[in-house]
Amino acid sequence: MADGRMTAAAFLVAELRRARTRRGWSQDELAKTVNYSASMVSAVELGQQPPTAKYLELVDRALDTGGLFGRMLTELVSLDKAQVWLRGWRTILSEARAIRWYECRYVPGLFQTEAYARAVFEAGDLLDQDEVERRLAERMDTQVCLHGDRVLKVVVVLDEVVLRRCVGSRKTMSEQALHLARIATEHPHVRLHLVPASAGEYPGLGGPFILVSEPEETELAVVSGQGRGEQLQQPAELRRLQQVWEVSLAAALPSQESIELLREIAESWN
Incomplete structure (x- = not known):
């Protein structure tokens, strides 16, 4: 939010999450359907990774949205000056x-030391080991x-x-x-x-x-x-x-x- 209002990019990210949860799918289930990693789906939904046109095409097809997200990317998000994933x-x-x-x-x-960061990511066993290692390397x-x-x-x-x-x-x-x-x-x-x-x-x-x-x-x-x-x-x-x-x-x-x-x-x- 650059001026207190939700940008088109942030709106797209939020709608991607809503569409997935309305279908009753987990991030893992969507990832398998579109042939991307679960970490990629998570990164997109957190605004940490830009969704490509190809990714949105596959999501539109999987969720039967009639190309909605692809159109949002080309017709709305491109107008944003503060896209969440670019910042x-x-x-x-x-x-x-x-x-x-x-x-x-x-x-x-x-x-954070590596041991401390690892303990943070491993807390509660909420992340699989591959995701722990990815986040640890990134940190x-x-x-x-x-x-x-x-x-x-x-x-x-x-x-x-x-x-x-x-x-x-x-x-x-x-x-x-x-x-x-x-x-x-x-x-x-x-x-x-x-x-x-x-x-x-x-x-x-x-x-x-x-x-x-x-x-x-x-x-x-x-x-x-x-x-x-x-x-x-x-x-x-x-x-x-x-x-x-x-x-x-x-x-x-x-x-x-x-x-x-x-x-x-x-x-x-x-």
Whole structure:
């Protein structure tokens, strides 16, 4: 949503999901019918992968829609200036000058160790092993943006509780806390702040979000939950999240104290 209204691209994605569920099919069942992988169907329905004309032709045939989705692609989506799949997370990272990331659930993906990320994807056995491996490889590959020639400035505010909840094993948590401390100490363009549990209630607990500063002084926000992400660019929405960011940052410890707390947390998991 570039201006608070649903774009044609987002509408197409939503209608693809609705059409499949109305038929009573799972993503796996649709994938088998159109001869694509289930991960491809999932990526399209999450707005992470652009549906090709061929894909939509097969979906139209499978769901007997009379070519509806193909026509939506050629006649409506092509008019969009902000197609959801053209503004995927990796694209945003590749263009961003700086990001401010608040998290109260998990360690941000850019800073997850491989063991921690694997535990996240394997939780509850909801994903088959091939999908776990695909997502894990993608997450690790995304972290390259922190080490390239292009300068990406990152400020993270992370709730301490995230590192007190065991994800994977105690060893995984200890290594993850030390990894964060190492990045915060050694990376010249990353600042990390922990909000201590003693801070009590503060606005950030309403949910995670990322504020992205783009070229030409433009900004957008990314909010996420349960595997879905939404991009916000309306001034009122951005102002509200910027205010939440400022209050949450004020509740956090300074950088050096945060690093010391990370090391204490790592030791507590040993």
